[in-house]
Amino acid sequence: MSRIAVTVNEKEHLIDVAPDTPLLWVLRDSLGLTGTKYGCGMGLCGACTVHLNGEAVRSCQTPVASVGAKKITTIEGLSPDRSHPVQRAWIAEQVPQCGYCQSGQIMQAAAFLAKTPHPTREQIDEGMNGNICRCATYQRIRRAIQRASGQNA
Amino acid sequence: MIPQTQVSRREFVKTSVQIAGVLILGFHLPERGGAQELPSGASVKVFKPNAWLRITADNQIKVLVEKPELGQGSRTYTPMLIAEELEVDWSAIQVEQAPTIPSIYQGLRTGGSGGVASTFTPMRQVGAQAREMLISAAAQQWKVKRRDCRAENGTVVHGPTNRRVSYGELVEAASKLPLINPDEITLKQPKDFRLIGKPMPRTDVPSKVDGSAAFGIDVRVPEMLFAVIVRCPSFGGKLQTFDASAAKAVPGVRAIFSVPPLPRHFNTAGGVAVVADSTWAAIQGRKALGLTWDKGPTSETTEALHDSVERQAAAPPTFIAIDRGDAVEVLAGPVKKLEAFYESPFQAHATMEPMNTTVHVRDNEIEVWSPTQFADEVQDEIAKLSGLPLDKVIVHMTLSGGSFGRRYQWDYAAEAWQVAKEMKKPVQLLWTREDDMQHDFYRPYNYQRLCGGFDDQGKLVAWSTRVVTTPISGANLYTGFTESSETLKDPATVAALEWYGADIAPYSIPNFRLDYAPTDSVVPRSWWRSVSSSYTPFAKESFVDELAHARGRDPFQFRMDLLTGTSPDTERLRRVLELAVEKAGWRVPLPKGRGRGIACRSGEVCSAQVAEVSVDDDGTVQVLRVVAAVDCGIAVNPDGVRAMTEGAINFALTAVLTGEITIKDGAVEQSNFHDYQVLRINQAPDVEVHIVPRVEDPSGVGELGAMLIPAAVANAVFAATGVRVRRLPIDPQLLKRSQS
Numbered sequence A: 001m002s003r004i005a006v007t008v009n010e011k012e013h014l015i016d017v018a019p020d021t022p023l024l025w026v027l028r029d030s031l032g033l034t035g036t037k038y039g040c041g042m043g044l045c046g047a048c049t050v051h052l053n054g055e056a057v058r059s060c061q062t063p064v065a066s067v068g069a070k071k072i073t074t075i076e077g078l079s080p081d082r083s084h085p086v087q088r089a090w091i092a093e094q095v096p097q098c099g100y101c102q103s104g105q106i107m108q109a110a111a112f113l114a115k116t117p118h119p120t121r122e123q124i125d126e127g128m129n130g131n132i133c134r135c136a137t138y139q140r141i142r143r144a145i146q147r148a149s150g151q152n153a
Numbered sequence B: 001m002i003p004q005t006q007v008s009r010r011e012f013v014k015t016s017v018q019i020a021g022v023l024i025l026g027f028h029l030p031e032r033g034g035a036q037e038l039p040s041g042a043s044v045k046v047f048k049p050n051a052w053l054r055i056t057a058d059n060q061i062k063v064l065v066e067k068p069e070l071g072q073g074s075r076t077y078t079p080m081l082i083a084e085e086l087e088v089d090w091s092a093i094q095v096e097q098a099p100t101i102p103s104i105y106q107g108l109r110t111g112g113s114g115g116v117a118s119t120f121t122p123m124r125q126v127g128a129q130a131r132e133m134l135i136s137a138a139a140q141q142w143k144v145k146r147r148d149c150r151a152e153n154g155t156v157v158h159g160p161t162n163r164r165v166s167y168g169e170l171v172e173a174a175s176k177l178p179l180i181n182p183d184e185i186t187l188k189q190p191k192d193f194r195l196i197g198k199p200m201p202r203t204d205v206p207s208k209v210d211g212s213a214a215f216g217i218d219v220r221v222p223e224m225l226f227a228v229i230v231r232c233p234s235f236g237g238k239l240q241t242f243d244a245s246a247a248k249a250v251p252g253v254r255a256i257f258s259v260p261p262l263p264r265h266f267n268t269a270g271g272v273a274v275v276a277d278s279t280w281a282a283i284q285g286r287k288a289l290g291l292t293w294d295k296g297p298t299s300e301t302t303e304a305l306h307d308s309v310e311r312q313a314a315a316p317p318t319f320i321a322i323d324r325g326d327a328v329e330v331l332a333g334p335v336k337k338l339e340a341f342y343e344s345p346f347q348a349h350a351t352m353e354p355m356n357t358t359v360h361v362r363d364n365e366i367e368v369w370s371p372t373q374f375a376d377e378v379q380d381e382i383a384k385l386s387g388l389p390l391d392k393v394i395v396h397m398t399l400s401g402g403s404f405g406r407r408y409q410w411d412y413a414a415e416a417w418q419v420a421k422e423m424k425k426p427v428q429l430l431w432t433r434e435d436d437m438q439h440d441f442y443r444p445y446n447y448q449r450l451c452g453g454f455d456d457q458g459k460l461v462a463w464s465t466r467v468v469t470t471p472i473s474g475a476n477l478y479t480g481f482t483e484s485s486e487t488l489k490d491p492a493t494v495a496a497l498e499w500y501g502a503d504i505a506p507y508s509i510p511n512f513r514l515d516y517a518p519t520d521s522v523v524p525r526s527w528w529r530s531v532s533s534s535y536t537p538f539a540k541e542s543f544v545d546e547l548a549h550a551r552g553r554d555p556f557q558f559r560m561d562l563l564t565g566t567s568p569d570t571e572r573l574r575r576v577l578e579l580a581v582e583k584a585g586w587r588v589p590l591p592k593g594r595g596r597g598i599a600c601r602s603g604e605v606c607s608a609q610v611a612e613v614s615v616d617d618d619g620t621v622q623v624l625r626v627v628a629a630v631d632c633g634i635a636v637n638p639d640g641v642r643a644m645t646e647g648a649i650n651f652a653l654t655a656v657l658t659g660e661i662t663i664k665d666g667a668v669e670q671s672n673f674h675d676y677q678v679l680r681i682n683q684a685p686d687v688e689v690h691i692v693p694r695v696e697d698p699s700g701v702g703e704l705g706a707m708l709i710p711a712a713v714a715n716a717v718f719a720a721t722g723v724r725v726r727r728l729p730i731d732p733q734l735l736k737r738s739q740s
Helices: A023-030 A085-092 A102-115 A121-127 A138-148 B009-016 B024-028 B074-086 B115-142 B167-175 B205-209 B279-287 B302-314 B327-332 B375-386 B411-420 B433-438 B491-499 B536-550 B555-562 B568-584 B638-657 B704-721 B732-739
Strands: A002-008 A011-017 A049-052 A055-058 A071-073 B046-050 B053-056 B061-065 B093-097 B149-152 B155-158 B163-166 B225-230 B238-243 B253-259 B271-276 B290-294 B319-324 B336-344 B356-362 B365-370 B393-397 B427-430 B446-454 B460-469 B511-518 B594-601 B606-615 B621-631 B686-691
Touching: A002 A023, A011 A023, A023 B279, A049 A102, A055 A102, A085 A102, A085 A138, A085 B205, A102 A121, A102 A138, A102 B205, A121 A138, A138 B638, B046 B115, B046 B167, B053 B115, B053 B167, B061 B074, B074 B093, B074 B115, B115 B149, B115 B155, B115 B163, B115 B167, B155 B167, B163 B167, B225 B279, B225 B411, B238 B253, B238 B271, B253 B279, B253 B411, B271 B279, B271 B411, B279 B427, B302 B336, B302 B446, B302 B460, B302 B511, B319 B491, B327 B446, B327 B460, B327 B511, B336 B536, B356 B375, B356 B411, B365 B375, B365 B411, B375 B393, B375 B411, B411 B427, B446 B536, B460 B491, B460 B536, B491 B511, B536 B555, B536 B594, B536 B704, B555 B568, B555 B594, B568 B594, B568 B606, B568 B621, B568 B686, B594 B704, B606 B704, B621 B638, B621 B704, B638 B686, B638 B704
Parallel strands: A002 A071, B061 B093, B225 B427, B365 B393, B460 B511, B621 B686
Antiparallel strands: A002 A011, A049 A055, A049 A071, B046 B053, B053 B061, B149 B155, B155 B163, B225 B271, B238 B290, B253 B271, B319 B511, B336 B446, B356 B365, B356 B427, B446 B460, B594 B606, B606 B621
């Protein structure tokens, strides 16, 4: 165990964990930020996606000790009031069914759109291909991303 | 004598899962329903007309929803039904999960796409009962004729004077009135609906875009611990020895102990539990365990299963399910015969939220938080296991991260109790993805032999279907109270679980026989989105296509020509077929390498699908577009019907394109999403859903889309390549060879 400092959603935390603990479990079990989900533990499904300095990463594959001074943003910190364009688009398109994967989908989409503000359908499919939704809400995810990018869905 | 049976699965679910006389108590014991959910404080007055509705003096309206929310929309359609009759603004409504008190709430479960259908009338009665009492209260207060008063937008209005009083102001007066019998209230006519039939936004969506929606895995209670169990990889195996010394040294690990398997009724594997301060510490501790297993029966392989189902396709049937006319004799006679075999393997549910449950065992009381679709059963089972009375087992039904039938089992809740009772603190038992993939209750392995015969005029005169499965009957927790051989003698059970969806009606074919034979397997099986209809229409609707092509006929027109009867089902089926074909542009030519396929089904819900596919040079199938026509009675929330249909089609595409659970040495070979490959966004077609306008009572559509897409795609692949797919998932090698 060692004492590790992390900055999550602009708040600093000191935590006592083994340094190889994946960020996912630090967020969920140490900090109580349960919006970030466990899905596979192998970086295969994207349910655990968070931002490190704005980049989408799989928190289940990110040892907490590797984060350093980078700023972590989770779904809880994406906006204070569901006002991020991606969240608004997700509501407008009524994307979620069970909703379990949607935190990861939204974090992935937000980081993707920051880099690709006007994506084509093919770019969306490529950018979102690492995120599994078993309710298979994929076509609404596509529409919501188009809407968030200002394109008519 | 072999009995014939035609039990629809809905009938089965209705009679065996839901209790007759549902809701009666909820209407007559209002003072008990959901008592602990009420706002407290002396100043707040609450009108509780029944167990599902609370109206406060400050005009807050709370709906208690019995049905679990698995993603199918129970927390939206339930308040819609109530608000429709209550005459309130949609935005005034708050939604809560009803507490697990089965003596009051008798619908704490959902299955068989039955949620909307089973609540359609009762939940409207819930709203109507409150409305009528509020009207009575206002009329008494004003000393006017009741019939001059009406409910409107959260108020009661006196017509002649246009006086108006809010529901909140009537709370006290209405609470003093005798209850009005809901059966004596006339419900609104469909033409007067304001909410039902309109696309309504889901009540749970806001919480699902900001991370605040709490699933079972998100339950956090003070001083809780986290646990995982290691189970024998092969089914039926047992723990021999374990060495915990290295595991105990893992920081954060608190306890390690063996957990016995629970008997057939629970179907848990048993193993070794590791309890720790965090999930990660528990997983690390588990990795450090030394383990030896008695692996049990390890001879089963997918190849052996294939041989076995093939044998059973030719063996004498356990029973004949349907025998209209004399198909056996006709097919043995001078007809032009066509025969084909269809096979679909085991499938996992692979819900995004793996199985988990949190349990706190206290002195004489147990508290359970479980993502289940069967809360009252979880309560009942844990009461039985612990010996406590029902009311000492408090079950909170959390949101579920997908289910698709998996959460109708209570194995994981029982395991969580086994672990928690050894600890003095609350424990969350989590199944890792690997646990979930390798210890699921799988969609049965199945194999079907179909035979059709044309007479010398080219008329299809006979059809026989043999269904072979590793049956759910006898293997499943719910029906598995008796040994498989006994359960398999009950045709109604077998009908509901093994072959429902295989009947060719309403196609007019004079001689039809459907029979059944089981194959044994060590692999646990259960319902998987649409149960037997996830495979029977694959065979039936592929075979219709084969028969059409054998006659050189257009597959749509061939179906229409078989739909010559006058039953309502025939009419409805013709209509959805025509609608799907029209919207899909069925007759518009496609470029080389592309094809369209059609499939349909009738029943409570009639539907037709047209899939359009392309097949690449390497044999990869891409489903480009699916058009679905749906006749489900009135679509309570049309956007919900669309969402379910889009989702069910894409869910089932996993089983069509890539998903397969294979068995080696009596164990599942796949372990995570790298080797059980589920559909991703780049494989997901756009689905267009066209709903037939209807006013009849609704039927559920949660499973519907999954039933038809396998045949629609297989038929489209044939149209594109001339290669007939008879085994799923589609093998690209089969198509690659054909392309070259």
